[in-house]
Amino acid sequence: MRSYWKQNQQRLAPWLFLAPGIFMFAVYVIIPIFQSLSISLYAWDGLGEKEYVGLANYVELMDDRAFYTSLKNNVIWLVLYMLAIPAGLFVALFLNQTVRGIRIYKSLFFFPFVISQVVVGLVFSWFYDPNFGLLNIGLQAIGLEPIAVLADENWVTYGIIAAGLWPQTAYCMILYLTGLNAVDPEQIEAARLDKAKGLKMLWYVVLPQLKPATFIAMVVTIIGALRSFDLISIMTDGGPYGSSRVLAFYMYEQAFSEYGFRMGYGAAIAVVLLAIMMIYITAFLYKMYRDERGL
Amino acid sequence: MFPTPIEKTSKGSQLLYKVALPIALIFWLLPLIAVALTSVRSAGDITAGNYWGWPTSFNMLENYTAIFENTPIGKYIFNSFKVTIPTVIGAVALSCLTGFALGVYKFKANLLVFFMFVAGNFVPFQILMVPVRDLSLNMGVYNTTTGLALFHIAFQTGFCTLFMRNFIKAMPYALIEAARVEGVSEIKIFWYVVMPLMKPAIAALSVLIFTFIWNDYFWATVLTQGADTQPITAGLYSLNGQWVAAWHLVSAGSIVAAMPPVLMFFLMQKHFIAGLTLGAVK
DSSP: OHHHHHHHHHHHHHHHHHHHHHHHHIIIIIHHHHHHHHHTTEEOOSSSOOEEOTTHHHHHHHTOHHHHHHHHHHHHHHHHHTTHHHHHHHHHHHHOOOOTTHHHHHHHHHHHHHSOHHHHHHHHHHHTOTTTOHHHHHHHHTTOOOOOGGGOTTTHHHHHHHHHHHHHHHHHHHHHHHHHHTSOHHHHHHHHHTTOOHHHHIIIIIHHHTHHHHHHHHHHHHHHHHHOOHHHHHHTTTOSTTTTOOHHHHHHHHHHSTTOOOHHHHHHHHHHHHHHHHHHHHHHHHHHHHHHHHO | OOSOOGGGSOHHHHHHHHHHHHHHHHHHHHHHHHHHHHTTOOHHHHHTTOSSSOOSSOOHHHHHHHHHHHSTHHHHHHHHHHHHHHHHHHHHHHHHHHHHHHHHOOOTTHHHHHHHHHHHHHSOTHHHHHHHHHHHHHHTOTTSHHHHHHHHHHHHHHHHHHHHHHHHHTSOHHHHHHHHHTTOOHHHIIIIIIGGGGHHHHHHHHHHHHHHHHTOOHHHHHHOOSTTTOOHHHHHHHHHHHTTTOHHHHHHHHHHHHHHHHHHHHHTHHHHHHHHTTTSOO
């Protein structure tokens, strides 16, 4: 026994170290993914017997207007959330100086990312309040009609996304600040000698060196956009009339709220969301794989 | 350095920059400043609609005592700690092990196992929601802080493994080789050679996970209900429902809820940013 361990130590050791982690991850993450795939083929209220219905849940999705609203909002989220990347870069460029006290400024600009989305949601619902919110005080000051952002079907999703962009921009900013720190000063100086400056310098010399930061910023922003749930739940609860739902929220509503306990239908929505996410996960893994091989 | 250091520009733009900095900051944090101000207003200010003017009186003590006396916010905070601290310890411990295994050993399934952790870390929560709730019910840990912490430990192991593995991979391999030549066992190599070098990674991960879990709202609503088990994020949401129009109390509650991760961030800033920006530079 002892000598077996001695001889095969290096072969056995990794699995020994991996065992507890793999066990937990399998039980709570990997297996549930497949369970959800299976539940999406059943009609189930979460308590009673499951009834196999084949693809019926997916067929129903195709005719569900609320599903299309959610899907459309997910696309809007994905597209507009990307604004956090250039916005973060802009703030990072603004703050990438060495004047006195700049470190405090950097941390305070980063602040919104540290606080919970629940608090961000409360703060913004309040900012948008039609009676006393700062937004409408501002609008009235410049002579415009007040808008009840969160009660207006046309505005509500944009209002929530704006709230989400606040912490997300802070996140991208910190990624770019770190990236800018590592930009090769010699290349910048060389480019300056060649009379490059401003936007040209940014585009041709600096941005290429910021590629890793941009990549991470894109990954976290896409994931963040597709995971959007907290702000919607806090600010509108999907309303008005379900117009601010996204897939993540609609799924929760179908599976757990008073409307439903339709676990199977909810799982089908989750599968669609996973399928969208898989595009990005695959791309990410592919890039990682190439990097690993390239080492 | 890019952009051009401001010291090298004209006096005018230097002055402009120094003025623009605080103004930009105030605009950026305006929503938060408003909340902080509101949290010290009196109920009279709120009913009179004085949201943006100077408070007629400063009721900091009253408001903050009121939320602790009249609501279970203290209980919520305590629950948050009961979920967050075990999660930090559990996820960091598990990922030290997995990170070591994947960063040090070369074996066939290495990349496959690693990718499983990475991919799992990115899946939408909703795909896990129904089975995880079911599993917690069956294990008898539904609606307990333990149940919530167990899930968080497992899920965060994905991200933590990615982090630890890359950190260990960047360490000098010769160190481990040397220990092996000396006949040191693999377990001792882990404990005496590698662990001491992982301290910065452990610190960075701990603050990050603390913040992530403290701020989690989704899983709190899925796996807990009621003041006995809910953490502060979910608690704040239900309090918001009870306190219609008592904005001074909602604000004070928000500030209290935000405090622990904010303190954590300011105390451990270097580690926090190191953790968050892993991979942002090559």
